[in-house]
Amino acid sequence: MLEAKSDKISVVLGTCHGVETDQGSERGNRKVFGVKYAPRGETEEKMLAADAVVVSAGPWSCAAEDWFLGAVQLPMEGVKSTSIVWAKPKNEDVDATALFCGEDDRFGTHLEVYPRPDGTIYICGIGGSDYISTDELKAGAFREECNAKDTRAEAAKNSFQQMSSMYRTDGELDRVQACMRPCPPDAIPYMGAIPGYEGAYINAGHNCWGIAWAPACGKAMTELVMDGQSRSIDLTPFDPSRFTPAAQRGGRGRKKKGMSVGEQW
Numbered sequence: 001m002l003e004a005k006s007d008k009i010s011v012v013l014g015t016c017h018g019v020e021t022d023q024g025s026e027r028g029n030r031k032v033f034g035v036k037y038a039p040r041g042e043t044e045e046k047m048l049a050a051d052a053v054v055v056s057a058g059p060w061s062c063a064a065e066d067w068f069l070g071a072v073q074l075p076m077e078g079v080k081s082t083s084i085v086w087a088k089p090k091n092e093d094v095d096a097t098a099l100f101c102g103e104d105d106r107f108g109t110h111l112e113v114y115p116r117p118d119g120t121i122y123i124c125g126i127g128g129s130d131y132i133s134t135d136e137l138k139a140g141a142f143r144e145e146c147n148a149k150d151t152r153a154e155a156a157k158n159s160f161q162q163m164s165s166m167y168r169t170d171g172e173l174d175r176v177q178a179c180m181r182p183c184p185p186d187a188i189p190y191m192g193a194i195p196g197y198e199g200a201y202i203n204a205g206h207n208c209w210g211i212a213w214a215p216a217c218g219k220a221m222t223e224l225v226m227d228g229q230s231r232s233i234d235l236t237p238f239d240p241s242r243f244t245p246a247a248q249r250g251g252r253g254r255k256k257k258g259m260s261v262g263e264q265w
């Protein structure tokens with residue numbers, strides 16, 4: 001979480017549990033004024049004051065369905081994918097060429113091989129990923145620790161060793177690890193305002209392109225938060241409400257023509 005104070009920005013590490021809101025403006029929306037969170041390593045809940053909140057919690061962003069009391073539905077699947085890193089070879093240089101392989105039916109892999117400047121090699125495209133449901137993600141599955149799948153690490157190792165005699169004899173794995181791809185059902189990210197709330201936004205669900213798209217998405221979201229509208233990207237296709245039935249958008253309060261007009265009675 002980022003906290004902006006005058007000209008300074010601080011990073012606050014912790015787990016978000018929800019948002020604090022008040023009655024908001026005459027437009028009938030609720031207004032966000034804080035984030036409820038537990039600082040890292042602590043259990044006691046605290047509140048971080050905020051006049052704008054952007055939910056960017058990767059696949060776990062679907063928890064915001066509950067933070068905004070059902071005002072928006074954010075179906076999400078997490079694709080938990082293993083990757084491996086080869087240690088720097090002792091007596092050889094590593095060629096600075098990335099390699100994208102077709103499907104290797106022997107091992108169920110389609111390796112993407114990325115040599116790094118420090119001589120290690122990162123490999124993903126290992127196949128056999130696990131699919132984690134929205135409910136599991138909302139409960140925080142694999143959020144604190146995203147463990148690798150040993151059988152897939154072994155498959156990637158064997159597949160790569162078939163291509164390199166040097167790594168077959170002298171290769172040493174430095175690390176096996178996993179991360180989670182955030183996948184909305186239509187493979188399109190959620191980028192925009194949370195319906196029925198002022199000062200609440202989401203930017204999540206960028207599937208396998210979150211690194212490449214980050215600068216453009218960051219710019220568009222900044223424009224939306226600061227100016228009320230993104231000028232650099234038309235965010236219409238990324239509407240976070242697209243899976244939310246019209247009658248349900250904007251919370252549980254009373255509605256007139258889909259617009260909140262007060263508290264639930």
Ligand SMILES: Cc1cc2nc3c(=O)[nH]c(=O)nc-3n(C[C@H](O)[C@H](O)[C@H](O)COP(=O)(O)OP(=O)(O)OC[C@H]3O[C@@H](n4cnc5c(N)ncnc54)[C@H](O)[C@@H]3O)c2cc1C
Binds near residue numbers: 056
């Ligand atoms: C194997 C693999 C290869 C990939 N290759 C590429 C590639 O080549 N190019 C590319 O562009 N993309 C690639 N991606 C996809 C990219 O990694 C993701 O799209 C990107 O990381 C998503 O970024 P994010 O910030 O939305 O989510 P994340 O990186 O998942 O970050 C979300 C953060 O929010 C935290 N969080 C969750 N819930 C809470 C909470 N309640 N409170 C506080 N914090 C919370 C999490 O701990 C995490 O730190 C790849 C992904 C995988 C798995």
